[in-house]
Amino acid sequence: MVDLDRLDLASVDSEDMLRRIRELPKQCADAWANAQPLSLPASYKDVSNIIILGMGGSAIGGDLTRTLVQDRCPVPIAVCREYDLPAYATQNTLVIGCSYSGNTEETLSAFDQAAQRGCKLLAITTGGQLVVKAQSYRAPLLTFSYPSQPRGALGHSFVPLVAVLFKLGLIPDPWADLQEAIAVMQDEARLLVPEVETPHNPAKKLALKLHEHLPVVYGAGILSEVARRWKDQFNENAKNWAFYDVLPELNHNSVVGFGLPKSLLPHLLVIILEAAADHPRVAIRAAVTRELLEQAGVAVEVVRSAGRSPLAQMLSVIHLGDFVSFYLAALNGADPTPIPSINYLKKRLAEA
């Protein structure tokens, strides 16, 4: 059994994913600053809808943005994780292509379609083909530089989109909330880092409970896509199966299946993410869902957000989840950075 309080970091984390996780607060501040000089045509303020193109770690920022602003933003936002742009995308649609590498084939395919249809374009990337395409389409381009896997650059996937919505006059200035979120993450991280031993470290404690289990992460509203982030981080960092599900929808189907098959139940650990911003009826639903899980004999852990603003609540839970995935990787003997299956897929797709 790996001792989380005596990790040889150079060995268990050869490419320093921990640094990317620790840097998230600073990365969010940097991403905000990096987006400030971006200038968008005035016509972009009149769009009827927004489509954010991306996959994996470059798509999650789009869904976090969508859920964050859904009580404020006057135009619909959709995230497209497919090769083909939906038919409703026209010259009144802002299509934002997000790809860390700039070479994600689904994103490039849909970005080309957006150009052909005369959509308003924006590209956010570190480089690659997306830069070439954006330049050839004379589209605004926001580049950033942060050496990481895409999932380690979450700040650069999420914060620029919020900044763009503010620039377009679609949401109020988010800077105060972002400052709060950064402070909240910095504060909570003091207990999450490897130097803090297990009895005082919520991330290590949760990772130990998750070890040899199937994590199932539940969230509602602003935490619904945070639940997805936790699932993705368990997959990619810890190389572990994981799923997520969303409240209140799961009260209409998943709850009925909590009891079977019996042989599966000891393998499960359900994590319920709760935010102060949750709808009061959803808060009751979360409590009853927990009861139903415990009645069925399924282990449950509840994680509560920190912070006042919805943005801080989201980022505080994301930051905790990132640390949990790091410690679960260590327990799994999995180096958190390499993603051999995705590399294999890309190789096979390149040959096809």
Add this chain to the structure above:
Amino acid sequence: MVDLDRLDLASVDSEDMLRRIRELPKQCADAWANAQPLSLPASYKDVSNIIILGMGGSAIGGDLTRTLVQDRCPVPIAVCREYDLPAYATQNTLVIGCSYSGNTEETLSAFDQAAQRGCKLLAITTGGQLVVKAQSYRAPLLTFSYPSQPRGALGHSFVPLVAVLFKLGLIPDPWADLQEAIAVMQDEARLLVPEVETPHNPAKKLALKLHEHLPVVYGAGILSEVARRWKDQFNENAKNWAFYDVLPELNHNSVVGFGLPKSLLPHLLVIILEAAADHPRVAIRAAVTRELLEQAGVAVEVVRSAGRSPLAQMLSVIHLGDFVSFYLAALNGADPTPIPSINYLKKRLAEA
């Protein structure tokens, strides 16, 4: 061990869920006919976007519709499974409240908000509070009558929405495709019914493989929400844990977790739903995903759609999944109709 070829249906299926499953083709035809007299104001043709309100079995029709028409429909469609309507809903938004019972509290909450904001309204239900609200808001109302659980009335959840989009001039006439879908379902059902013994019955064979397992259902594009339907039916009919995930997105995260924890792997069965309409790159991705699962030691089954039109491909796979969930219920010793956990939740929520 239950013998699927000698089921005492009156005992294992006391409220005759099998009949609702068998009737899906006819129900789709009836739902189409039932929607024909519906008259909508001319102004509804000018909406900028559509929001479909619903939960569980009354929401899935919305997402099936959204995925079916995304290559054709000129306005964005979103499904809202929450208490609160997104901020972008205005007088240019068509809000369709869908609730089998008419008493789903999330749907009623968002429907009230839609009325307050002056959205264009439509209600689809069998009765309940939604009828009262629609009448008080002078909103068009489409009622139907079909004695069932909401999930057993899928035809009435899905087909009327397609009919409404056609009435509004947003999609071409779907009737020929629906006729094909009905014929395809009737044809495939000949092998799926209890009278056909296991060696010749694909639904029984798949249910036997799933028994004592965790079903994980993958689909892409028009089958992404069909995968969700399979998951929901395993939950509600078979009282079994189940999850779904979507291609190509899962190639960017889930694939990395296929190998751990080792103790979980024998419990998993991944079902990959494939449609003739799949994007060619997605078809390659599905094949490589299967390889990766098998390399990790996870059992995989592939299900292929029948039919020519996307609608037929969707409904053919839904129909198979419904039968599989029925046989899995029998193997689990679970009566497919009652949903005690949801009733418990409703009781607790009513007390709160």
